[in-house]
Structure formats: C-alpha cells, structure tokens
Amino acid sequence: MPMEEWKIRTAKGKEYVFDSEDEAYEALPEYGEGSTVWKRRVHRGIANISLSSTGWIDVTPTGR
Numbered sequence: 001m002p003m004e005e006w007k008i009r010t011a012k013g014k015e016y017v018f019d020s021e022d023e024a025y026e027a028l029p030e031y032g033e034g035s036t037v038w039k040r041r042v043h044r045g046i047a048n049i050s051l052s053s054t055g056w057i058d059v060t061p062t063g064r
Helices: 021-031
Strands: 002-009 015-018 036-044
Touching: 002 021, 015 021, 021 036
Parallel strands: none
Antiparallel strands: 002 015, 002 036
C-alpha cells in the first residue's frame, strides 16, 4: 500500500522522521533556521523496507 513519509532536514544535515505532514510542520520551528520539510511516497515491502520511485522532495513552502 502506498503511503507518504515525512522528515525534517536541519541546516546541519541532520534528519528527523515524522508520521504525518502536520507533525512535521508543527515541529519545524524547533529545528532552527534553515530547516526544511521533505516527503516521499513509499511502498512498504517485506520486513518494512521502504521503496520509493521518486526519492525525497523538498516541500517546504516559503513563508511557513
């Protein structure tokens, strides 16, 4: 079943994964200036391996 994964990438390159878009955007200010929100569409396979055909996409809207 396809689903979306969300993460925040800090200006220093650290990454933090979230269960939903809302959680990621709520937490974004806590990670400092220059942090961005990313998402990817994945298919869960055997042993919870995530497979994505497009990879991570930066979805941080300007001004948010």
